[in-house]
Amino acid sequence: MIKLYGTPPTRALRAMWLLNELDLAHEIVSIDLGAGEQLTPEFLALNPAAKLPVLVDGDLVVSESAAIQLYLADKYGGRFPGGGLIPATPEDRGQMYRWLFFLMTEIEAPLWRIALHSFLYAPDEQSAAEIALARRDCKRMIAIFEQHMQGRDFVVGAQVTVADFNAAYTLDWAKLEDMLDDAPALSAYLNSMYARPKAPVTIAKAMAELDA
Known part of the structure; x- marks a missing residue:
């Protein structure tokens, strides 16, 4: 299952929107920034920049909210009614x-x-x-x-x-x-x-x- 590290109101909302629109099963993993959970070795292994969001899809790890959006649209856009979310031309x-x-x-x-x-x-x-x-x-x-x-x-x-x-x-x-x-x-x-x-x-x- 796809995992998205990050919760509202962070930029994770951008990725959450695409996951919702594409009806993709996913798990939201909350990271408490105030408690410094983004600085743990486990999270830094996913994103050395210690920033949210991070998407994990199988063995693939993608950070940066816009990159996550483009990745989801590129891989799963065929699920979207009327075609993909990336223009054809x-x-x-x-x-x-x-x-x-x-x-x-x-x-x-x-x-x-x-x-x-x-x-x-x-x-x-x-x-x-x-x-x-x-x-x-x-x-x-x-x-x-x-x-x-x-x-x-x-x-x-x-x-x-x-x-x-x-x-x-x-x-x-x-x-x-x-x-x-x-x-x-x-x-x-x-x-x-x-x-x-x-x-x-x-x-x-x-x-x-x-x-x-």
Whole structure:
């Protein structure tokens, strides 16, 4: 059985969404970051970077949430109604990769910088100036993605692809930071993605459940 190390609200949600959409039997293995379970020899043998998520499928170990998404879609996409989650033509695949990497490098990266300087770094390492710069950079890139999504139901083509499941989680994170107020197309798109029957919990809901 497939094992996924990591639980909401971490980036494991990206992988969980693909597992749900593909109806793949899997086991969720919780890793308590606060207790340092990501630093145990057993987990470091899976991912020396000590980060979540990690997918184990037989003898194969895959880390990095976007890589996990692409792997699942590539191997098991035939199970998805209407075909795979990776476009059929090189041209459409190129556009999917373009926006997938754009999301990871241009929108998620500043969101991660905000998280680091807000609560993950030690207090003496945190920088309000760095947070302000990250918010500026992120909003600029969100504006570009907002323009791309005008009149679109999906990131690429006429059906859902891996890029959409990545985008939904990333935009949900941006929403949590109040960055979608000037992005009506992205807000509507985000709502439509999380209205899917097999969508996972939102980041906000997962965080509320942790605090409960």
